Amino acid sequence: MSEQNGLPSHIAIIMDGNGRWASNRGLARVRGHIEGVKSVREITEECARRHIEQLTLYAFSSENWSRPRFEVAILMRLLRRYLIRELKTIMNNNIRFTVIGRIEGLPEDVQKEIATEIELSKNNTGMILCLALNYGGRTEIVDAARRLAQKVQEGKLRPEDINEETLKENMYTAGMRDPDLLIRTGGEMRVSNFLLWEISYTELWVTPVYWPDFRKEQLEEALRDYAARERRYGGILQ
Numbered sequence: 047m048s049e050q051n052g053l054p055s056h057i058a059i060i061m062d063g064n065g066r067w068a069s070n071r072g073l074a075r076v077r078g079h080i081e082g083v084k085s086v087r088e089i090t091e092e093c094a095r096r097h098i099e100q101l102t103l104y105a106f107s108s109e110n111w112s113r114p115r116f117e118v119a120i121l122m123r124l125l126r127r128y129l130i131r132e133l134k135t136i137m138n139n140n141i142r143f144t145v146i147g148r149i150e151g152l153p154e155d156v157q158k159e160i161a162t163e164i165e166l167s168k169n170n171t172g173m174i175l176c177l178a179l180n181y182g183g184r185t186e187i188v189d190a191a192r193r194l195a196q197k198v199q200e201g202k203l204r205p206e207d208i209n210e211e212t213l214k215e216n217m218y219t220a221g222m223r224d225p226d227l228l229i230r231t232g233g234e235m236r237v238s239n240f241l242l243w244e245i246s247y248t249e250l251w252v253t254p255v256y257w258p259d260f261r262k263e264q265l266e267e268a269l270r271d272y273a274a275r276e277r278r279y280g281g282i283l284q
């Protein structure tokens with residue numbers, strides 16, 4: 047069993063609804079992102095407190111580049127500021143920070159903060175906080191296929207040795223557990239190119255609550271619902 051006391055080991059979250067949260071209040075969309083960072087902090091601390099093994103947050107998708115330039119710039123600035131300011135939260139909570147996605151496509155100053163955060167937190171032994179940045183689920187599979195092809199070309203791998211395990215080992219998420227629970231805020235019933243390979247057997251939980259309003263109480267509700275489910279992984283319960 048991957049879970050303890052009915053708690054998921056790995057929680058992944060699609061943090062949606064920042065823009066709508068702000069528009070509903072007559073505010074600029076970026077105000078929703080700013081408020082969303084507070085939810086990131088609260089949910090991270092709460093998951094660490096509950097000894098969740100890994101929390102993966104969809105912070106910036108490869109499709110998000112198509113947003114207005116101003117909004118993309120603000121998101122990158124927020125991200126950089128978040129990395130600098132939240133180092134304290136990360137260290138105080140014994141969290142190990144990591145990322146998935148095409149990190150080389152991010153602005154250099156953001157890449158630098160990411161590298162610092164990873165380095166400073168690498169010996170922490172508590173929860174893994176993984177930010178998906180410039181991440182796309184299909185791109186992840188394409189990148190894994192390329193790596194495998196490269197290994198075949200170099201004679202390090204035979205085509206017949208490619209299986210689910212070798213593919214997994216070449217994903218951004220190599221060495222990580224698959225998520226047990228995927229939460230989506232903002233009410234849309236979509237997966238939006240997030241962790242396509244990894245969520246094959248993940249339990250889904252969608253709430254209409256917008257991300258800036260998603261706090262401890264809402265997480266508690268998702269966890270309660272998750273604990274009551276029966277996971278069969280395609281089999282039948284004995």
Ligand code: FPP
Pocket residue numbers: 061062063064065066067079080082083086104105106110121124125128177232257
């Ligand atoms: C979706 O809201 C949210 C995002 C684009 C990513 C989430 C970003 C944050 C929580 C802030 C920055 C994160 C970190 C970790 C610093 P939306 O704009 O799509 O909302 P909408 O669907 O209502 O338009």
